[in-house]
Amino acid sequence: MSEGFTRGVRLGVDVGAVRVGVAVCDPDGILASPVATVPRDQNATDDAVPGDMAEVSRLAVEHDAVAVVVGLPVALNGREGPAATLVRAYAERLGRVITPVPVVLADERMSTVVATRRLSERGVRGRRQRAVVDQAAAVEILQGWLDAQRRRN
Structure with missing residues (x-):
């Protein structure tokens, strides 16, 4: 990218x-690729780190990530609803788990819809599609964020 972009994996x-879908990009921030689908851990207590957050943290360390981009579900009219409130809380807690790696929010409007459509176009349907749609949505979120950074710089 350009001078305002810090090189590194996101x-x-x-x-x-x-589920939580996870994607990763190359250090130059050109291309996002799928990494994993992690089951959500809804049973963790307030004191314990949920298993899904522990896995995202492990992946951040494994890939030497400089940031984590979490998709924020914004309505088509630009407003945030209950789902956005839950994701903001998730991102805030994740940020405490993976310190010092920063967690940033990115508008994820239509990411799952686009991911589902792209998978269908490639012939991935049914159970197999459900298994990878979260990863594909994570790719859409990260790629959209990378492209926006490139346009800004």
Whole structure:
């Protein structure tokens, strides 16, 4: 990218009610790729680190990430609803878990819809699609954020 962009790997995260999709980009921030789908840990106590956050943290360390980009579900009209409130809380807690790696929020409007459509176009359907749609949505979130950074710089 250009002078305002800090080189390094970023993780993209799509937070769902059941699963968390994770993607990663190259150090130059050109291309996002799928990494993992992690089951959400809804049973963790306030004191314990949820298993999904521990796994995202582990992936951040494994990939030597300089930031984590979490998709924020914004409505088409630009307003934030209950889902955005839950994701903001998730991102805030994740930020405490993976310190000092910063967690940033990115507008994820239509990411799952686009990911589902792209998978269908490639012939991925049914159970197989459900298994990878969260990763594909994470790719859409991260790639959109990378492209926006490139346009800004």
